[in-house]
Amino acid sequence: MTSPSLYIDVWSDFVCPFCYLQTPVLDQLRNAYGDAVEIRWHAFELRPEPTPLPDANSDAIIDTWEKSVYPLAAERGVTVRLPLVNPRSRKAFETAIFARESNRYDLVHRAIFKAYFEDGIDIGDTDALLDIAATCGIDPELLEESIAEGEFTDLVIEDEDFAKSIGVTGVPFAVLSRDGAPGEEPPAPIALRGAAPVQHFEAAVERLFPDGFPAG
Template sequence: MASTAVLYIDVWSDFVCPFCYLETPVLDQFRNAYGDAVEIRWHAFELRPEPAPLLDPNSDKIAESWESSVRPLAGERGVTMRMPPVAPRSRKAFEAALFARESGRFDLVHRAIFKAYFEEGIDIGDTDALLDIAAACGVDPELLEEALDDGTYTDLVIEDEEFAKKLGVSGVPFAVLSREPAPGQEPPPPIALRGAAPIQHFEAAVERLFPDGFPGN
């Protein structure tokens, strides 16, 4: 198996999207299979940024979606979830995760925010809640609060979203798989996967990107 990344998976998601959370076990499974040869890079995509109206968490539409789509897929993928009682904005949560990246704790905080929202029903749009989540992951809450108050990482969130628009992303999760070129060759075009794609779709993309076999396999 290659010891450095040769395959990249760029994933646009939103912390308030249940299908984004349901894609995490698939990406975990994929990463476990390919190890350090794969680099997963998460990107921000706010489904309802200011001033878009927030959804009513108690609406029949959301309840129907959970019963018909979310819960069955959660059962298939072994994910514990409950319908959150709140529908917050997610920009500050993205900023908190980016702050955590500076100390090498992005993955911990990223996963903890998802879990807090979809397993514990915590309002991840609330700054104090984000500080508690980050502190439990070993992130300095005082420095994080400063960064959130100052909007230190706001531009990075917006950059992620602007790039997503250029790619034509209109919903999440949205993943793009790409590879390093072979010596003296042009790399094959990246492959996009929309929605909560199963592991088989990722494996098929790898076969297309590496027709001669994945390095180390």
């Protein structure tokens, strides 16, 4: 198995449509570089307690979807629908982290996004998350116990605290980095803000690997 040469750390929120619309771009990179790229997702709650939840049918949200979300979704070939609920996302993050323990993180991560943005499911509801996870092969009883005990709450908060320490104020936010050659300092990491197109990622890879990406 190829060791990773390129690391992409991505801070996102399950309730952010632009984070969902970043997944096909990251899929392109994974398809291009295979196991030589490691994509690491991190939590970033846009509306943690006690931040007020916005009205899902507000003019501002509808306007953003009409002018920005739907056009980008069409461009990237992703089906999305404006959800009728605006949930908190901490439990969803805890569910995804729980799934990592059984190597099902990617599967559950995608399923949560899809459930919210394609099916309009309230991903702030524990029962809904248990159903989503069960379809991905996760034991719902163990997951329910984990959520109830807040087993992974600290990991969510750690992700968010680190993001704030490096100046992340919105998502999606990606940081591309690489290890240095033996005896050499690695190049400085490169940050990409917003739902950046694949061309921006490719340009960052070229800057990190001026002599060409080792995976070819």
